Amino acid sequence: MIPDKAPKEDVFHAGGALKKNAHVPNFENYKELYLKSIENPDEFWGDIAKDFYWKSKHTGQFLDYNFDVTKGEIYIKCMEGATTNICYNVLDRNVHERKLGDKVAFYWEGNEPGDMMKVTYGELLQQVCQFANVLKSQGVKKGDRVSIYMPMVVELVVAMLACVRIGAVHSIVFAGFSAESLCDRILNSQCSLLITADGFYRGDKLINLKVIADDALQKCRDQSFPVQRCIMLKHLAVNIQLSVSPSQIFCVWFRQVPWNPEVDQCWHSLLSGVSDECEPEWCDSEDPLFILYTSGSTGKPKGVLHTVSGYMLYVATTFKLVFDYQPDDVYWCTADIGWITGHSYITYGPLANGATSVLFEGLPTYPDVSRMWEIVDKYQVTKFYTAPTAIRLLMKYGSEPVQKYNRESLKVLGTVGEPINPEAWQWYYSVVGEKRCPVVDTFWQTETGGHVLTPLPAATPMKPGSATFPFFGVVPAILNESGEELEGPCEGYLVFKQAWPGVMRTVYGNHQRFETTYFKKFPGYYVSGDGCRRDTDGYYWITGRMDDMLNVSGHLLSTAEVESALGEHAAVAEAAVVSRLHPVKGESLYCFVTLTDGVGFNRTLEAELKKQVREKIGAIATPDFIQNAPSLPKTRSGKIMRRVLRKIARNERDLGDLSTLADSSVIEQLFLNHCCGAV
Ligand code: PRX
Numbered sequence: 001m002i003p004d005k006a007p008k009e010d011v012f013h014a015g016g017a018l019k020k021n022a023h024v025p026n027f028e029n030y031k032e033l034y035l036k037s038i039e040n041p042d043e044f045w046g047d048i049a050k051d052f053y054w055k056s057k058h059t060g061q062f063l064d065y066n067f068d069v070t071k072g073e074i075y076i077k078c079m080e081g082a083t084t085n086i087c088y089n090v091l092d093r094n095v096h097e098r099k100l101g102d103k104v105a106f107y108w109e110g111n112e113p114g115d116m117m118k119v120t121y122g123e124l125l126q127q128v129c130q131f132a133n134v135l136k137s138q139g140v141k142k143g144d145r146v147s148i149y150m151p152m153v154v155e156l157v158v159a160m161l162a163c164v165r166i167g168a169v170h171s172i173v174f175a176g177f178s179a180e181s182l183c184d185r186i187l188n189s190q191c192s193l194l195i196t197a198d199g200f201y202r203g204d205k206l207i208n209l210k211v212i213a214d215d216a217l218q219k220c221r222d223q224s225f226p227v228q229r230c231i232m233l234k235h236l237a238v239n240i241q242l243s244v245s246p247s248q249i250f251c252v253w254f255r256q257v258p259w260n261p262e263v264d265q266c267w268h269s270l271l272s273g274v275s276d277e278c279e280p281e282w283c284d285s286e287d288p289l290f291i292l293y294t295s296g297s298t299g300k301p302k303g304v305l306h307t308v309s310g311y312m313l314y315v316a317t318t319f320k321l322v323f324d325y326q327p328d329d330v331y332w333c334t335a336d337i338g339w340i341t342g343h344s345y346i347t348y349g350p351l352a353n354g355a356t357s358v359l360f361e362g363l364p365t366y367p368d369v370s371r372m373w374e375i376v377d378k379y380q381v382t383k384f385y386t387a388p389t390a391i392r393l394l395m396k397y398g399s400e401p402v403q404k405y406n407r408e409s410l411k412v413l414g415t416v417g418e419p420i421n422p423e424a425w426q427w428y429y430s431v432v433g434e435k436r437c438p439v440v441d442t443f444w445q446t447e448t449g450g451h452v453l454t455p456l457p458a459a460t461p462m463k464p465g466s467a468t469f470p471f472f473g474v475v476p477a478i479l480n481e482s483g484e485e486l487e488g489p490c491e492g493y494l495v496f497k498q499a500w501p502g503v504m505r506t507v508y509g510n511h512q513r514f515e516t517t518y519f520k521k522f523p524g525y526y527v528s529g530d531g532c533r534r535d536t537d538g539y540y541w542i543t544g545r546m547d548d549m550l551n552v553s554g555h556l557l558s559t560a561e562v563e564s565a566l567g568e569h570a571a572v573a574e575a576a577v578v579s580r581l582h583p584v585k586g587e588s589l590y591c592f593v594t595l596t597d598g599v600g601f602n603r604t605l606e607a608e609l610k611k612q613v614r615e616k617i618g619a620i621a622t623p624d625f626i627q628n629a630p631s632l633p634k635t636r637s638g639k640i641m642r643r644v645l646r647k648i649a650r651n652e653r654d655l656g657d658l659s660t661l662a663d664s665s666v667i668e669q670l671f672l673n674h675c676c677g678a679v
Pocket residue numbers: 294340341415416417418419420441442443444445446447467528529530542544545551554555556
């Protein structure tokens with residue numbers, strides 16, 4: 001499956017300078033370790049586990065699983081019987097065993113240039129222990145779910161690690177989601193407590209997070225689920241403190257933030273006088289660690305559940321090898337902790353390795369489009385991880401804003417979230433990395449916990465746009481529609497044949513949905529939902545989603561969810577949503593709406609419908625286009641022909657076979673109403 005020798009043609013080799021100290025210095029080495037990892041996973045992962053702290057050792061098989069629905073329930077278990085605590089492993093172990101107490105864990109860079117602070121491993125451990133004691137005093141116990149809705153601040157990391165220290169399960173909701181989305185997630189996971197902040201600035205836009213959180217809590221109450229406690233961090237107030245007098249802070253604070261004394265408590269007041277020692281709760285390997293919601297092609301978002309030991313080993317190992325982590329690195333991942341990339345590669349992976357990271361609150365374009373490179377120079381960043389959408393956005397401004405800064409510290413560049421087009425890859429490689437730095441195009445999912453297809457920077461020759469080869473322990477295959485495994489160069493469904501430690505364990509509260517979504521279509525395989533091509537050299541190329549999901553700026557959205565948000569508006573009788581290519585976002589939402597009788601389509605209604613989606617889901621789901629569709633193309637049995645709508649959205653006249661279409665006059669009308677405007 002992996003070629004015997006790496007190809008010499010059409011590939012980029014940039015990892016030369018890394019080879020001397022690299023963990024995996026060449027392709028032969030990768031291949032050897034890969035074979036060991038799949039032929040003898042117990043030994044491979046067992047050796048890695050020796051670096052971690054276990055309160056008690058595992059008893060059964062190291063990795064035990066069933067991926068075949070025809071043979072019974074799907075399960076994955078890693079190191080069953082062992083007990084540990086991930087917070088202990090990422091903090092106490094670093095401070096006490098590895099003597100890294102004075103090492104910087106995070107350089108925090110605020111939205112405004114000049115807002116900065118740093119926190120060492122020792123300080124982080126103290127803060128986490130204190131906040132863990134606060135959570136306990138609020139009645140939070142092992143197994144309880146805690147919802148976290150916060151901006152990119154150090155306290156977000158403190159909150160998540162405090163949860164895992166006491167065995168509570170965090171459910172982080174990205175701070176760009178709406179009140180309704182937050183409420184849905186709180187209800188689904190039955191969270192007993194919400195941790196939020198007063199607000200934050202995204203660029204020059206103020207986000208009043210507490211107002212949205214309050215709205216969400218009211219919606220929960222309306223559905224008979226009163227969340228008893230809400231802890232609010234004063235983030236804006238603390239920032240304001242830097243520039244105005246104490247009396248002004250007082251005014252700003254009370255004028256802006258709604259307060260419900262029955263429920264709300266202040267983060268800072270709760271900490272006063274609390275001990276900074278807290279014995280970790282020793283958890284079983286398969287105890288739940290966190291829930292993170294991701295879009296599902298049918299129904300509401302799914303609560304992806306990860307458990308303790310397998311996730312810890314997997315994210316620690318992928319971080320170390322994919323970024324070729326070295327102790328003097330300064331690593332920066334620009335994702336938000338509200339997404340899986342932030343969970344795995346801002347918090348758990350880097351901290352498990354004792355790394356120093358940059359934690360950035362702001363935007364790549366604020367106050368100007370050089371911000372990223374200014375930060376790279378400021379902290380001498382060595383390993384940099386971002387999304388193709390950010391690269392395409394910055395590429396529009398040319399090389400001058402990049403070249404204003406020298407970026408000499410950079411050694412490895414990474415991308416994640418969506419396929420990177422070769423043009424953006426080339427720009428990233430040549431302009432940002434000056435052809436010095438390997439680009440690791442990492443393919444993975446919320447569900448996979450960590451990277452599953454990825455180059456290793458010193459070992460894998462790169463092809464622009466290909467995520468190259470599987471990570472250790474991962475066995476990909478490509479299937480045709482009948483479920484047959486294809487050999488050699490081919491294209492089809494990307495699946496995985498055996499479990500790896502970091503794969504999700506279930507959909508929270510709905511194991512059946514887990515089995516149906518990932519294992520039913522092709523029994524015996526984990527079905528990723530992505531299409532994939534394998535070339536003559538054995539390289540894997542992700543071709544995009546095979547289901548009704550689309551990827552806007554690296555964020556997965558379900559067309560069904562957007563359709564249902566539109567359908568809740570009184571003016572909409574029916575809606576169908578498809579993707580249209582977008583030069584920066586990758587894909588954008590193109591919505592066809594059939595209006596209720598007597599309602600006319602106009603700009604006001606269009607704006608209202610966009611607002612409706614923003615309010616129901618969040619700003620990331622805002623449609624780019626809404627088109628009036630007096631009727632939709634349907635088969636005689638009434639099924640919407642999305643394939644045809646996708647073509648119409650792209651203004652392509654070649655619609656393919658229309659023999660099943662019930663009424664062909666619909667098509668001409670749709671082309672007449674087409675939103676031709678430039679994106
Ligand atoms: O379609 C793939 C795309 O993002 C999906 C996973 O989205 P999510 O769970 O939100 O996690 C995003 C961050 C890991 C995948 O099913 N995707 C992710 N990375 C890549 C990618 N597509 C192509 N190349 C990638 N490197």
